[in-house]
Amino acid sequence: MDKIVIWGASGQAIVLEELLAATPVKITAFFENNEAIQSPIETIPIYYFEAGFERWLSSIEEPSKYFYSVAIGGNNGNVRAKIGEMFKKAGLKPYTAIHHTAFVAGNSVIGEGAQILANSNVCARAKIGKYCILNTASSVDHECIIGDNVHIGPGAKLAGCITVGDNSFIGTNATVLPRIIIGKNVIIGAGAVVTKNVADDAVIVGNPGRQLIK
Numbered sequence: 001m002d003k004i005v006i007w008g009a010s011g012q013a014i015v016l017e018e019l020l021a022a023t024p025v026k027i028t029a030f031f032e033n034n035e036a037i038q039s040p041i042e043t044i045p046i047y048y049f050e051a052g053f054e055r056w057l058s059s060i061e062e063p064s065k066y067f068y069s070v071a072i073g074g075n076n077g078n079v080r081a082k083i084g085e086m087f088k089k090a091g092l093k094p095y096t097a098i099h100h101t102a103f104v105a106g107n108s109v110i111g112e113g114a115q116i117l118a119n120s121n122v123c124a125r126a127k128i129g130k131y132c133i134l135n136t137a138s139s140v141d142h143e144c145i146i147g148d149n150v151h152i153g154p155g156a157k158l159a160g161c162i163t164v165g166d167n168s169f170i171g172t173n174a175t176v177l178p179r180i181i182i183g184k185n186v187i188i189g190a191g192a193v194v195t196k197n198v199a200d201d202a203v204i205v206g207n208p209g210r211q212l213i214k
């Protein structure tokens with residue numbers, strides 16, 4: 001039986017629990033930085049903070065026998081990557097989670113530790129970076145290049161040949177037109193329609209998408 005540990009014990013962990021239930025991989029521990037959050041599965045222990053992880057690590061014999069996944073969604077791609085690399089450094093293996101209802105083209109490339117959730121699409125020759133989340137019913141069309149630690153929100157649609165930089169977050173139901181280039185650390189608001197290239201660090205909302213100025 002393959003074993004997996006998960007950092008994060010709230011919404012995204014609940015989603016991963018459902019995904020993993022259809023696989024031979026069994027969750028054996030959760031980790032969290034928020035002590036108010038309990039284990040989402042009563043019989044599975046939860047450990048808090050990096051100190052809790054170190055304690056768990058010293059209690060097991062072979063870290064290389066465990067997969068890991070980081071269940072932290074939202075606009076937190078860099079946090080997801082940092083925790084992922086901590087697990088990897090400790091000798092655990094990144095788990096690439098693909099829901100059994102997702103469509104993943106045979107000639108696409110999926111980075112390690114990515115999470116491809118229910119009813120999402122990764123179309124022909126698309127490339128998905130490390131630790132990305134393609135949330136429920138999102139779609140990444142042909143030849144898109146998605147950087148590392150990107151989160152494509154539920155129902156978001158990326159047309160063909162789009163590039164998205166590392167750590168960017170595309171909100172729920174956003175639409176990105178073909179061949180657009182989105183920079184790094186960008187936030188695309190829920191429902192936005194992106195019609196022009198987007199610079200690094202920008203926040204875009206609305207239809208047509210415009211920089212959010214507060």
Ligand SMILES: CC(=O)SCCNC(=O)CCNC(=O)[C@H](O)C(C)(C)COP(=O)(O)OP(=O)(O)OC[C@H]1O[C@@H](n2cnc3c(N)ncnc32)[C@H](O)[C@@H]1OP(=O)(O)O
Binds near residue numbers: 073172188212
């Ligand atoms: C399974 C899951 O749940 S995965 C999680 C998916 N999460 C999402 O899709 C959330 C995406 N986040 C958003 O759309 C956010 O609203 C953001 C990031 C664009 C902006 O958030 P904040 O910086 O907190 O902005 P804030 O809420 O203060 O709003 C600022 C202004 O922008 C407007 N605004 C905020 N979001 C949007 C949006 N998506 N579209 C249009 N206008 C928006 C607000 O109405 C407000 O306008 P006002 O100043 O005229 O009142």
